Amino acid sequence: MKSEYKFGYVTIIGKPNVGKSTLMNRIIGQKISITSHRPQTTRHRILGIHTDDQKQIVFVDTPGIHSVAKKSNRRTINRVINKTAITSIDGVDVVCLMIPASGWTDADRHVLTALKGYKTPVVLVINKLDKLKSVNDLLPLISQSNELYPFAAIVPISALGRGSNDNVDHLLDVLTTHLPDAPPGFDEDQITDRSYRFLVSELVREQLFRRLGDELPYATAVEVTEFQLEDKRALINCDIWVEKDSHKAMVIGKKGEALKQIGTAARLNCERLLERKVFLELFVKVRSGWSDNARDLYSLGYDEGV
Ligand SMILES: Nc1nc2c(ncn2[C@@H]2O[C@H](COP(=O)(O)OP(=O)(O)OP(=O)(O)O)[C@@H](O)[C@H]2O)c(=O)[nH]1
Structure with a gap:
């Protein structure tokens, strides 16, 4: 070097x-x-x-x-x-x-x-x-x-x-010009130290924002509950946490249409990320007041770097 x-x-x-x-x-x-x-x-x-x-x-x-x-x-x-x-x-x-x-x-x-x-x-x-x-x-x-x-x-x-x-x-x-002289600290092909689990939750969250836009309450979080990476496929389950029943209905949509669209779009992005077939299941759950409760926030992964 x-x-x-x-x-x-x-x-x-x-x-x-x-x-x-x-x-x-x-x-x-x-x-x-x-x-x-x-x-x-x-x-x-x-x-x-x-x-x-x-x-x-x-x-x-x-x-x-x-x-x-x-x-x-x-x-x-x-x-x-x-x-x-x-x-x-x-x-x-x-x-x-x-x-x-x-x-x-x-x-x-x-x-x-x-x-x-x-x-x-x-x-x-x-x-x-x-x-x-x-x-x-x-x-x-x-x-x-x-x-x-x-x-x-x-x-x-x-x-x-x-x-x-x-x-x-x-x-x-x-x-x-502002960086010190030093050899690389990470492998050349490593682009992130975040686990695939985390990236998958971000991809699901992105689709929630894209599909529901301004209607989506800020207090929405995605938790990956099951993540099995196999040679040719990945099996993933996520819980989508919202604060109220009305929010749950919004995320699911009429006849489940909104959730279906979110799931399909997120699955395609997950397949690109993981470079294999992905089976993605989304579950919408209500936990009232979670965004005001620091302990719940930490359990949902908001403690990184804090
Ligand atoms: N025209 C134009 N739009 C841009 C440019 N860079 C970003 N945007 C748009 O600005 C919007 C916000 O970009 P983001 O990258 O999400 O902004 P951010 O600063 O990460 O936002 P937060 O996550 O809310 O902190 C998106 O619609 C982008 O497409 C640019 O160079 N030109």
């Missing part, structure tokens, strides 16, 4: 819906983190690993840091999310703070406040470049950003990869 090989940890933070998961999926080149048009779909800390000839970058994708002070956000689940986001800054080599090309909002400044006090270099990533009419529109935003914080670099990108100049490779180069 060449001595100048770079290895390190990078965390991507930013307000919900800014495009963090999209960027990570783009860099890792495989779908491991769920994305949706609805804010705050990422509840877990997810690790993705980019490896090439010169570098290995381990990405920690965090949920949006958002204000616990707001009344609507006072629920236990949001406190757990905030704690996960803040702890993930400790021990990384670079922080990527992502804001949209439309400019700074109060929520973005709030994230900036959370960063003060850390010595870790912060690279400002301005995303959704493709939404700007002209690249010249960026100049005032860049000078405003330089006044707000001593960023290690400012890199405009388009995480969706629209347009010929999305700048994502340039971002990787910039991040690499």
Whole structure:
């Protein structure tokens, strides 16, 4: 291994819906983190690993840091999310703070406040470049950003990869300059340290969000109760936890149609992930108040990184 090989940890933070998961999926080149048009779909800390000839970058994708002070956000689940986001800054080599090309909002400044006090270099990533009419529109935003914080670099990108100049490779180069000289810490073909079990629960949850959109209550969780990986097939059962009978009816849909669609779409994605035939069974269960009950949250897997 060449001595100048770079290895390190990078965390991507930013307000919900800014495009963090999209960027990570783009860099890792495989779908491991769920994305949706609805804010705050990422509840877990997810690790993705980019490896090439010169570098290995381990990405920690965090949920949006958002204000616990707001009344609507006072629920236990949001406190757990905030704690996960803040702890993930400790021990990384670079922080990527992502804001949209439309400019700074109060929520973005709030994230900036959370960063003060850390010595870790912060690279400002301005995303959704493709939404700007002209690249010249960026100049005032860049000078405003330089006044707000001593960023290690400012890199405009388009995480969706629209347009010929999305700048994502340039971002990787910039991040690499802040990583220590070290050999890779993970096997070359390893893209995530998360178990397939976890990824499967994320794929099911993604379909719940996609099919039910805004109707889906935030307090919905997926627990994999059975996971048998055989040579040519996988047998998987999941419980979908909701808080009320009315939510259960919504997830199941008329004559079970919604749940059937969710199951089919999730199964196809699971087959792609696991590269074998998948038999997936979904069960909808009601556990009232689970999202307010910290112990239930931990038992459903929301304790990672906290
Ligand atoms: N036009 C455009 N849309 C983008 C770009 N990057 C992401 N998006 C869209 O923005 C939305 C949110 O993206 P996500 O990657 O889920 O955002 P996130 O920051 O991970 O969101 P949370 O999980 O809620 O924290 C999705 O609809 C993406 O397709 C971009 O470069 N250009």
